[in-house]
Amino acid sequence: QQKSYRRVCNEPLLYKKNLSFGKFEWVPFKTFHYCPPSELLKSFFKRQHFVDLLDAPQDDPTNVPPSLHRGIWDVWHGKVWRQLKDSGGNKFFTKFNIGLTLNVDWFRPFSRSLYKVGVMFMSVLNLPRQQRMKQRWTMLVGIIPGSSEPKLTINDFLEPMVTDLERLWTGIDVVLPDGSKKKVKAALVCVACDLPASRKVLQFLGHKADFGCNKCKFSADRQPGTHGASGRMTYYTNHDTLSSIPVRTAAEVRQQALAYRDASTKAQQDHLAKTNGVRYSELLRLPYFDPVQMVAVDPMHCFFLGLVAREVTLVVEGSESFMMSSANQQIVKERMKSISRQLPLDIGRLPGKILDADGRAKMTAAQWKHFIIMYARACFIGLVTSAVYKSIRLLAEAVELLTEESPTDELIDLIESKIQAHHEAFCKVYGKWKMTINYHMALHTADCLRNFGPANNFWLFAYERENAVVGSAPTNGVSIEGQLFKRYHLQYQLENSFNDISDLLQLPLLPPEIDNFLHSWTNYDHGLLTGLHFGRWLPSRLQLAASSTVTDAEGEDLMRIQLQLDADEEDDSMSGLMATCSVPSSKKKLFLT
Numbered sequence: 001q002q003k004s005y006r007r008v009c010n011e012p013l014l015y016k017k018n019l020s021f022g023k024f025e026w027v028p029f030k031t032f033h034y035c036p037p038s039e040l041l042k043s044f045f046k047r048q049h050f051v052d053l054l055d056a057p058q059d060d061p062t063n064v065p066p067s068l069h070r071g072i073w074d075v076w077h078g079k080v081w082r083q084l085k086d087s088g089g090n091k092f093f094t095k096f097n098i099g100l101t102l103n104v105d106w107f108r109p110f111s112r113s114l115y116k117v118g119v120m121f122m123s124v125l126n127l128p129r130q131q132r133m134k135q136r137w138t139m140l141v142g143i144i145p146g147s148s149e150p151k152l153t154i155n156d157f158l159e160p161m162v163t164d165l166e167r168l169w170t171g172i173d174v175v176l177p178d179g180s181k182k183k184v185k186a187a188l189v190c191v192a193c194d195l196p197a198s199r200k201v202l203q204f205l206g207h208k209a210d211f212g213c214n215k216c217k218f219s220a221d222r223q224p225g226t227h228g229a230s231g232r233m234t235y236y237t238n239h240d241t242l243s244s245i246p247v248r249t250a251a252e253v254r255q256q257a258l259a260y261r262d263a264s265t266k267a268q269q270d271h272l273a274k275t276n277g278v279r280y281s282e283l284l285r286l287p288y289f290d291p292v293q294m295v296a297v298d299p300m301h302c303f304f305l306g307l308v309a310r311e312v313t314l315v316v317e318g319s320e321s322f323m324m325s326s327a328n329q330q331i332v333k334e335r336m337k338s339i340s341r342q343l344p345l346d347i348g349r350l351p352g353k354i355l356d357a358d359g360r361a362k363m364t365a366a367q368w369k370h371f372i373i374m375y376a377r378a379c380f381i382g383l384v385t386s387a388v389y390k391s392i393r394l395l396a397e398a399v400e401l402l403t404e405e406s407p408t409d410e411l412i413d414l415i416e417s418k419i420q421a422h423h424e425a426f427c428k429v430y431g432k433w434k435m436t437i438n439y440h441m442a443l444h445t446a447d448c449l450r451n452f453g454p455a456n457n458f459w460l461f462a463y464e465r466e467n468a469v470v471g472s473a474p475t476n477g478v479s480i481e482g483q484l485f486k487r488y489h490l491q492y493q494l495e496n497s498f499n500d501i502s503d504l505l506q507l508p509l510l511p512p513e514i515d516n517f518l519h520s521w522t523n524y525d526h527g528l529l530t531g532l533h534f535g536r537w538l539p540s541r542l543q544l545a546a547s548s549t550v551t552d553a554e555g556e557d558l559m560r561i562q563l564q565l566d567a568d569e570e571d572d573s574m575s576g577l578m579a580t581c582s583v584p585s586s587k588k589k590l591f592l593t
Contacts, residue, residue: 032157032481033142035142037139037164037168037186038167040122041174041184046175046176072408072409072412072450072454073406076093079450080293080452092187096184098125098185099125101188101189101190102121102122102188103119104121105197105467106149107471109480114147118150122139123137125189125457138462138466140485142161143481150200153200155281165188168184171184171185190294190295190458191283191294191296192458192463194298195302195438195441199214204277204278205279207436208233210274210277215297217248220437221234232433234432235436242443250290253278254291259272296448296451296452297442298460299402299445301460303399303445304369304399307395307438307442308395310434311395312354315384315388331383332379333355335379336354336375336379339374347374350371351363372395376395390425394421398419398422401418403455406454412449415449426439470488
């Protein structure tokens, strides 16, 4: 009903595209490119490797290292996974009942442009932890068209996905690799987004609202004399206040959201949203979905890019009462150099100008994590006041414990106490008006650990990498979203065109030299061809340069793959291969059909 309240803007939605012979067609200015999760799951179940991974017992201690036997070592042991029931009241999760994670984010595909597009990713939580976030099992459900983020809601883009999730909740038929059919169910059990994106997905109000938290009914204080979005707010929450704040419940949020949806006027909707702190989200159509417990607080944005980056910035650029002197900053740099020489190379190096504004702006979340855990306590000791160092030390201890791979109940309680202690220490040093919503949301991180297991189950590092993969695809600057969407799915199809590597490596038309070459320069990974990547050069000098779909005389679609070999004149074996294939060395191309 919200659409009926909008004024007619007379904005054109289609434009006229001229065709040949005087014909034309009407084309939309913006197109939402979307692929149903059910179709992507069907393609997964056709692959034997995927079915084999689902066979791994979730409670078998042999599937994890001995050091992780204690504690909650995966999402399978979290409260959300264990407590979800099907429509009959039975335990939902079995081998063929799938749990899904949803991530929504926006990024700029062009480095010198403000143009933004949104991506909707989903992952299968039934897979082992070492496998579930790989690109081959990541589903690109849709790309939200730009050129900027929607201001309030993305319900229009969530609607088809939710409709498909309703079908998955009741069950769909999939074809297994052996040709048999199996009924599969799926449920969305985790929404993992950064704070602004989660507000657009779940329709809780933003951090400038009176009730900006989606976990509890905490009301932020506003600085006297200020109001509105430009007014200063504090999210300082002491321990006594937090324990007395009523928590949100799924039934209450659902009731408030439905009241917002069914309101008869726009003014009534605005009043309900301001009073309750929530609007209506399409995800509430899912009967099992809990908009409170099934939403994670992302440690990457909340802690590494939030609390840690802010703490360092205040120490370097804050007021005179706690700011470091220039001489002490130079000592910190020398200590960082000394520590970096003793760390393993695979950890990576931090920017040399971390204490400068330009250097901090280029810091990644992983670098902030490494800095607070391995550098901060040793670098700042004796160079800042005891109160400032206490705040830094408590934050470092909390982050270090937060990154544990198998937290126990006792460890989660300790993490919760460390975060609360840092909350209090930070307020004493910098004042409560420096405390943003990240400081309050961090207090709910312990509940997310209990619901979803270790932090690496729901932090967004893997999805940020997928954003880079999508955004790195070349486009012509026109219909950007469609090209990004098609290229990502083309990459998936190319990497998984063969259910078994023998389908390619044992083609009867391949000469023995080519067969041996492919076996030596590709990676046999559970029957999957993983050594070939679309448009990427490999050390094997083998590139999957192009592909296309052709139709034979009987009308069957065939995939034609073009392999490009970078011949090395000093490599006699490679020169012999090219000669045996009767391919001119000047062209350096080999075609397989």
